[in-house]
Amino acid sequence: xxxxxxxxxxxxxxxxxxxxxxxxxxxxxxxxxxxxxxxxxxxxxxxxxxxxxxxxxxxxxxxxxxxxxxxxxxxxxxxxxxxxxxxxxxxxxxxxxxxxxxxxxxxxxxxxxxxxxxxxxxxxxxxxxxxxxxxxxxxxxxxxxxxxxxxxxxxxxxxxxxxxxx
Numbered sequence: 770x771x772x773x774x775x776x777x778x779x780x781x782x783x784x785x786x787x788x789x790x791x792x793x794x795x796x797x798x799x800x801x802x803x804x805x806x807x808x809x810x811x812x813x814x815x816x817x818x819x820x821x822x823x824x825x826x827x828x829x830x831x832x833x834x835x836x837x838x839x840x841x842x843x844x845x846x847x848x849x850x851x852x853x854x855x856x857x858x859x860x861x862x863x864x865x866x867x868x869x870x871x872x873x874x875x876x877x878x879x880x881x882x883x884x885x886x887x888x889x890x891x892x893x894x895x896x897x898x899x900x901x902x903x904x905x906x907x908x909x910x911x912x913x914x915x916x917x918x919x920x921x922x923x924x925x926x927x928x929x930x931x932x933x934x935x
Contacts, residue, residue, distance in 0.1 A: 791918035791926040793883035798921075809850050816846065816855035823861035856884060860891070863907075867895070871902035878903065879910025
């Protein structure tokens, strides 16, 4: 990844670290099965599409589809293959589902723990809204993802992740 970015973007800072806990790899590992450029394009298309679709669901207006690329983080998502758009879409999807499908809403909300600083925000929002089923299921989802990451990638990934935080 670093070598490809350095080749494409000569100004790329190779000191950028993988700052996501191992459960993040569960969602992104499938992209490693294909070459970088098609994986990058697929990632960008899927995340952009999901982000625009959630904008449409929230606003009810097709203008949201045109406005989606003007999100400030969109450029960073495109240039650095970041995940802001897809994580924003997961947050929106989870919040949209929370009343009618509280257990289904927990899946995207539980996955948001791949950005640990989002976990308290989601937790407090669900707590304040008294969405108990979604809150409990989101916590169970997060725990299951963390345990699955140990099974899939080994405990060494956790050691390496925690060591780089120092």
